[in-house]
Amino acid sequence: MTSDPDFAAFAAERADALLRYGYVLSGDPHDAADLTQEALARLHRAWPRVRRKDDPEAYVRVVMARLHISVWRRRRRESLSVDPPDRAWEDERPSDREQGLWRALTVLPRKQRAVLVLRYYEDLTDAEIARVLGIARGTVRSHASHGLARLRTVIGDTATDRSLR
């Protein structure tokens, strides 16, 4: 990568932020590393063009979102360590409700999850989400409402389960 110091520097600087994004998109640290690596590899290939015309960060985030919802199957070409982070967590104690929600997100279809992550983590508007994922704005709204409804159901189910014990 030394031949492309701008790219190397961008990748080094943004890798952690992209991993965080990959992690909330996929819910899995291995998938987060794979998504990040594949998206950075694609950015690397497109680097001269992207650097000239676009924002590399926006580009790589779009690639990650699209990879995640596509039929792309994670190819573990590189097996990366996902050991616990070597730094202190600012806060280790999510509430039961947050833990429940995080688990509930895993049951959502990928597109629904991606729409919710783009809306509530990336704070994108529905129009922006439509552009990022390459789908119609109406589809964004329907994925969001189905996703939220599903989460409500799952969270509700969890609460019921607990009260029965």
Place this chain on the structure above:
Amino acid sequence: MTLEDDLRATLARAATHAPVAPPGLLDGVARRRRRRARSRLLASAAAVVLAATGTVLAVRHERPEPVVVTPSLPAITQEQVAGSPPVEEVWPGAVQIAPASLKNGKRLRPLLIADDHTTLLTTWSSHERAGAVYAYDQRTRELRQVTLVPSRKGEIADGFVVAGDRLVWHVKTDTSATLWRAPLAGGTAERLPGTLPHVPWATDLVRDRLVYSAGDIGVFSVPVTGGPPAPVPGGEGLHLLEWPWAGDPFRPSDGEKDVRFRRLVNLETGEVRHAALTPGDRYVVCGVSTCSGLHADGRPYARARDGSGERQVPDLPQGLAADRFMAPTVTGRDEVEQYVVDVVTGRSGSLELNVPLDGGERSFTTMGVTVDDRDMLSAHRTGDDTLVFIDLKRITSGS
């Protein structure tokens, strides 16, 4: 709180639990690229020509005099580094090797080097939570438990230092910390009196006191036997690099042009040191006596804080460990290897990680070296399941 608010909070918090980028992540990117662009890379590598003359650079701020930057040392290249002998052959006496797991399969993590034949290791239950501390003796090859580390969920045991015949550490929550100690010979952990109203970082033992950074509040000290902490005069708002040197805290938002630890303050004498700057440099990280960074033309370098003794290095370091060590990874035909390079002497040793390029599902870790590594480096040799410890202070004091 609506579901949407909860979702926002959940995603934001989950993001903080994401893995941090291992250096291997970016190697993989380079490797994928290399498959397509091998010939172009070779061509561009061959085209690198170094100017050997001194250059006078105008430096703004602080220094009225221009700094003469002389590339006085030969470049260290990837080709020179690749194929270096194992670190234990290059720096015998400074390297210790310990097992990476207990007999029951529990993994061990490197903690510190206690003396020239003993390393300390820890098991951990989850994330940063240490479970128990073990000592491994190179001479007897004996692994023994030193103590159990009591911590509750959400608490992190950190800042382990050896103070005489005891091990001292702190257990921190989000806002405060308590000090603990246990005999190195083995025994129960006891809590020391007092509570620190800080989250300590970069703990160091100075005579009979622990010194530490408290976020960007400043530098504090506390008796190693416990008690109330006191601010270190002159340390307000500073972050401890290595006692007695402290500098401005790191702010990720400062961007690529920011120079980390550009200004250092000696907390014992009040001396202030500024690092020389070359306009256009990026990712500059300074230590007590050296800086590393990337010139505007893309050459990664290491040099003294005053700009002298510059040499080109094989990769962009995120600061030099103990002011002179970096650990570039080199991709060969069949495997990736990581090397420790002493930029002062130009010597390099292989960590012997032997990471196969087609490693399948097996995971590996490479070592991330930063300017905050002052005493030692450690890495996990996945293949033979050992931990390698490199005592940087022994190397620097011996040359």
